[in-house]
Amino acid sequence: xxxxxxxxxxxxxxxxxxxxxxxxxxxxxxxxxxxxxxxxxxxxxxxxxxxxxxxxxxxxxxxxxxxxxxxxxxxxxxxxxxxxxxxxxxxxxxxxxxxxxxxxxxxxxxxxxxxxxxxxxxxxxxxxxxxxxxxxxxxxxxxxxxxxxxxxxxxxxxxxxxxxxxxxxxxxxxxxxxxxxx
Amino acid sequence: xxxxxxxxxxxxxxxxxxxxxxxxxxxxxxxxxxxxxxxxxxxxxxxxxxxxxxxxxxxxxxxxxxxxxxxxxxxxxxxxxxxxxxxxxxxxxxxxxxxxxxxxxxxxxxxxxxxxxxxxxxxxxxxxxxxxxxxxxxxxxxxxxxxxxxxxxxxxxxxxxxxxxxxxxxxxxxxxxxxxxxxxxxxxxxxxxxxxxxxxxxxxxxxxxxxxxxxxxxxxx
Numbered sequence: 510x511x512x513x514x515x516x517x518x519x520x521x522x523x524x525x526x527x528x529x530x531x532x533x534x535x536x537x538x539x540x541x542x543x544x545x546x547x548x549x550x551x552x553x554x555x556x557x558x559x560x561x562x563x564x565x566x567x568x569x570x571x572x573x574x575x576x577x578x579x580x581x582x583x584x585x586x587x588x589x590x591x592x593x594x595x596x597x598x599x600x601x602x603x604x605x606x607x608x609x610x611x612x613x614x615x616x617x618x619x620x621x622x623x624x625x626x627x628x629x630x631x632x633x634x635x636x637x638x639x640x641x642x643x644x645x646x647x648x649x650x651x652x653x654x655x656x657x658x659x660x661x662x663x664x665x666x667x668x669x670x671x672x673x674x675x676x677x678x679x680x681x682x683x684x685x686x687x688x689x690x691x
Numbered sequence: 692x693x694x695x696x697x698x699x700x701x702x703x704x705x706x707x708x709x710x711x712x713x714x715x716x717x718x719x720x721x722x723x724x725x726x727x728x729x730x731x732x733x734x735x736x737x738x739x740x741x742x743x744x745x746x747x748x749x750x751x752x753x754x755x756x757x758x759x760x761x762x763x764x765x766x767x768x769x770x771x772x773x774x775x776x777x778x779x780x781x782x783x784x785x786x787x788x789x790x791x792x793x794x795x796x797x798x799x800x801x802x803x804x805x806x807x808x809x810x811x812x813x814x815x816x817x818x819x820x821x822x823x824x825x826x827x828x829x830x831x832x833x834x835x836x837x838x839x840x841x842x843x844x845x846x847x848x849x850x851x852x853x854x855x856x857x858x859x860x861x862x863x864x865x866x867x868x869x870x871x872x873x874x875x876x877x878x879x880x881x882x883x884x885x886x887x888x889x890x891x892x893x894x895x896x897x898x899x900x901x902x903x904x905x906x907x908x909x910x911x912x
Binding site for chain 2: 633676
C-alpha cells in the first residue's frame with residue numbers, strides 16, 4: 510500500500526463502484542471544471558458546454574463498472590467529453606462565439622489594455638473554432654489542458670505520430686490566422 | 692556564427708516555409724515555442740540568428756494562445772450539485788422510518804443518515820477522508836429490495852424502522868492507531884445519529900482502506 514497526502518482518483522472510483530455516492534461526488538468536484546472547460550473550448554457555447562459536462566459526468570457514473578483501471582479517470586472522462594462534444598458538433602449545431610473569458614474579471618487592467626486583450630482572445634478563439642474538429646481536439650488537449658502526446662493519443666484512440674501531425678497542421682493554421690489578425 | 696538575416700522573418704513568410712536558411716525545420720521550432728520551450732535553446736540555436744529570430748517571431752505569434760490557455764475557466768456554479776441531484780434520482784433511496792405518531796410519520800432519507808455519519812467521522816482526529824454509504828449495498832438496502840413490492844405508495848415505510856446500518860469507508864493519517872480511530876468513529880457516529888435524528892439502533896461498519904500522510908511522503912507499509 511502506498512500512502513499519499515490525498516486519496517487518489519482510483520480509490521474514489523473503487524469506492525464509488527461499491528455504492529459510496531460521496532466518493533463519486535468528490536470525483537465530480539475534482540473534474541467538473543475540466544469537463545466544462547474542455548466542452549466549452551471544443552463546442553464554443555456556454556450552455557451546450559454545461560449540458561455536455563453534466564451528461565459526461567452522469568454517463569461516467571452510469572458506466573463506472575466499465576471503466577478500465579489501466580487508464581486514469583481523467584483520461585476516461587476526457588474521452589467521454591470529447592466524444593459527446595463531437596456528437597453534438599456533428600449533429601449540425603453551429604457554435605456561437607467562443608467567449609471563454611465572459612465571466613473572468615479583467616484583473617485590474619486598464620480599459621485599453623483589456624480591449625486589446627479581448628481582441629487577442631477573440632482572434633484565438635475564432636481561429637480555434639475554425640479548425641477541423643480533430644485538430645481542435647489535439648490543440649485543446651495538448652496546449653490548453655497540458656496533456657502529453659501519449660495522453661492525447663490515449664484519449665483520441667490515436668497514435669503519438671498522428672497527434673503530432675495534427676498539431677503541426679493545427680499550429681500552422683492557427684499561426685496563419687493570428688498573423689492575419691496582427 | 693551565421694550571417695544575420697537582412698530583416699526579422701515575417702511570421703507569414705515563416706509559416707509558408709518548411710525550413711530556415713540554416714536548415715532548421717519551422718514546424719519543430721513552432722513546436723518548441725508552443726510547448727513553452729522557447730528559452731531552451733539548443734547548441735545550434737544559441738549560435739544561429741535565423742533560429743533565434745524565428746523563435747522570437749513565433750513566440751510573439753503564439754503568445755495570445757498561451758495567455759488564453761493560462762486563463763482559468765471555472766466550472767459553472769451548481770454543476771456538481773446538478774450532476775449529483777440527477778444521480779440521486781437514479782439511485783433509489785432507502786428510507787428509515789423514525790416515528791409514527793398521531794401527527795404523522797417522520798422519515799429521513801438514508802443518504803441524510805449517511806451524510807451525517809460521514810461528517811461526524813471526518814471530525815474524529817486521525818480521519819482524513821470518510822465516505823458514507825447507506826444504499827443498495829448495505830443490509831438495509833438489501834432488505835429494502837426484498838420488500839419493495841410491499842411498500843404502500845404513500846407510506847414509503849422503511850423496513851428497518853428505527854434501525855440504521857451505515858457503512859463508512861475511511862482513510863486515516865499514517866501513525867494513528869487505526870483500531871482506536873475506528874472505534875472512536877463508531878462511538879461518535881452512533882451518538883450523533885441518536886442525538887440529531889433520533890436513531891436508537893445504529894450499526895456502524897467502519898472500513899479503513901487507505902493511509903495518508905500529511906506531507907505526501909510514503910511510509911514503509
